[in-house]
Amino acid sequence: MGVAGTGKTTIGPLLADRLGVPYAEGDDFHPAANIAKMSAGTPLTDEDRWPWLDAIGEWARGRTGLGGVVSSSALKRSYRDRLRTAAPDLVFLHLAGERSLIEDRMSHREGHFMPTALLDSQFATLQPLEPDEAGVVVDVAGDPGDITARSVVALAAAGGALPAPTGPPTP
Template sequence: MTHTAPLIVVMGVSAVGKSTIGAQIAERLGAPFRDADDLHPAVNVEKMRAGVALDDDDRWPWLDIVGLELASADASGLVIACSALRRGYRDRLRAQAPTTCFVHLHADDAVLTARAAGRTGHFMPPSLLASQLATLEALADDERGLVVDVDAPIDDIVERAVAGLRDLGVTRP
């Protein structure tokens, strides 16, 4: 399918703000927003809720579902919040949706730890943050995307992301 609007994955570790920032990027671009957490099979959610990190056998089917969401997006595009921590995971998404661009939200470990500890009502416990940080692989030079530090008010972070996407030619000026 040819897309007239971008396919964007807002990525990063737990508590970095993927859902909040992703939803606002989608709003700014006039694109739908999905949270990949909503696409996890129940067994994955229960595993994480119990404080057990997912392994690749848990992640591959979920990533295939996320990739299918991207690939089946209509002409308005799609912004999806998804951890996409490893290059291999991002490759799996791009296998189904090759034009996908990644916005990697970044924060210092101390900021993330404080945010994770302060979150309520999320199935991902703060104890799993360390495993996510250990798993995270930065975007490689040959991956279409950008890194945005989340060290500012939300509106500023969203503006940085949208400007970066524009600079990459992902969105229209």
């Protein structure tokens, strides 16, 4: 989870590979109307997000007992609660970082529908994980291999039911 530009689409597949589980790109669950809205620079409403979150929750429920990694901004507690209603054993990895770093990364990516103009609305909406939520926060400073390795360590330290990592640590 995290605001746009934190690396969910980069770290998610690396983490899934490291854990030997499938990865699902959260953006792929958005209806076309949501993508059109965001592409036009219009923030989504909660009503826009509910079907998207329900689709992600359905995927996560299908992975119960098997494991998986799915990316989603999950910026509000209510969004995470909705996902946990579908898949109660979800553990959140909050990719977090300085706004300037995230904006810089967003300005260099190509072919993504989310404009940097919506970053402020993402930060305004963000409700960090609360102590009673299963999850960890990992700083996104550094390269993807570093962030992935720190994510595995943080999730394991938090007692997440993780499969044994496959292969050597991600460089």
